Amino acid sequence: MANLGTSYLGLELDNPFIVGSSSLTRTVEGVVDCAEAGAGAVVLKSMFEEQIRLDYSDTTDALADSMHPEALAYLRADIPTRYGPRDCLEVVKKASDAVSIPIIASVNCTSHHSWIEFAKQLEAAGAAALELNIYVLPTDPEQKSGQVDQIYLDIVSMVTGQVSMPVAVxxxxxxTNMTRMGKKLVESGAQGLVLFNRLFSPDIDIEKEEVRGGISLSGPQEHRMALRWVALLSETLGVDICGSRGIHDADAAVKMLxxxxxxxxxxxxxxxxxxGHLKTMTTDLAAWMDERGYEEIGTFKGNLTEDPESAELFQRAQYMKAFVGP
Ligand SMILES: Cc1cc2nc3c(=O)[nH]c(=O)nc-3n(C[C@H](O)[C@H](O)[C@H](O)COP(=O)(O)O)c2cc1C
Incomplete structure (x- = not known):
């Protein structure tokens, strides 16, 4: 049978399927279940930068200036079951003892202020790598796109300057320009990119006339946006690219590889x-490789990358063919 092993961020994975950051990976039991079900690695549920700052600061005055009052009230509420930074460190420690697959910690951040110490603690607790989930919502019309980009780069250089574990973004x-952003993130120390996150989007309850939240699940068609950018960036950046979003079966995983x-x-x-779907996906991936005589992922990985220099013209041609017709 085909060997599904792959290397991601310098970590050896038995197969390329990583369980994404979510409630599935919030507890030690959840991580053990993922490992037993055949995950190649897991990304733990994210800690929010605001949670870390609140937990580690003596005063909340500074936080009050930089946080929406609703967020501060939410974080200050004393809910014993809430998963906080100290729980996260416990999960890293215990889960890395309990399973042999790599445990990737995750921090959701929009700045590098006052939480970097926590990254060091994650590393000391046994995290194999760190995933930074960064999204800056640009709402200031005076802020230029380069300034927004710089926030991402400052976070990455600050974190990678403080930890030795690999960091993915x-x-x-x-x-605006994903190709330049990718290049700059790598220059700032990122060892991998995860393309893409699926953002939380607000909704409105029209009966109550109020804003409501909640996370929805992706559909299988959604992998195609990530596919384009994986194909464009994987060869040029020289770091690991992890496909994400809308990958629901082995076929989508094969496309990403x-x-x-x-x-x-x-x-x-x-x-x-x-x-149990992890087993189905690894079995289907192995069957696809066996059918074609691919013994290892490396023998077909990157066979369909795109050259960014000709990509714009290529994409324009495909676009025209699809819409204008034969
Ligand atoms: C219930 C739920 C919780 C999630 N929590 C996090 C999180 O804490 N941190 C994070 O980076 N992504 C989080 N995500 C996003 C996923 O990790 C993933 O990037 C996204 O769902 C797209 O992948 P998918 O199409 O396979 O679901 C969450 C997603 C879901 C559905």
Missing amino acids: KLAPYI LAGATAVQVTSTLMKNKL
Whole structure:
């Protein structure tokens, strides 16, 4: 049978399926279940920068200036079951003793202020790598796109300057020039990119006339946006690219690998189909490789990358063919 092993952020994975950051990976038991179900690695549920700052600061005055009052009230509320930074460190410690697959910690951040010490603690607790989930919502009309980009780069250089574990950046697709951003993130120390995150989007309850939240699951068509950017960036950046978003089966994973990804993250499909779906996906990936005589992922990974220099013209041609017709 084909060897599904792959290397991601310098970590050896038995297969390319990484369970994405979510409630599936919030507890030690959850991580053990993922490992037993056959995950190649897991990304733990994210800690929010605001949670870390609140937990580690003596005073909340500074936080009050930089945080929405609703967020501060939410974080200050004393809810014993809430998963906080200290719980997260416990999960890293215990889970890395309990399973042999790599445990990737995750921080959701929009700045590098006052939380970097926590990254060091994650490393000391046994995290194999750190995933930074960064999304800056640009709402200031005076802020130039370069200034927004710089926030991402400052976070990455600050974190990578403080820890020795590999750091990956999980991006949303809403970046003006993804190719330049990728290059700059790598120059700032990122060892991998996760393309893409699926952002929380607000909704409105029209009966109550109020804003409501909640996370929805992705659909299988959503992988195609990530596919384009994996194909464009995997060869040029020289770091690991992890395909993410809308990967619901082995076929989508194969596409990501052909486009040059070294691993993929799966979340929604596991929530819908349960963890047993990991076995289905690894079996289907192995069957696809066996049929073609591919013994290792490296023999076909990146066979369908795109050259960014000709990509714009290529994409324009495909676009025209699709819309104008034969
Ligand atoms: C219930 C739920 C919770 C999530 N929590 C986090 C989180 O804490 N941190 C994070 O970076 N992503 C989080 N995500 C996003 C997933 O990790 C993933 O990037 C996204 O769902 C796209 O992948 P998918 O199409 O396989 O679901 C969450 C997603 C879901 C559905």
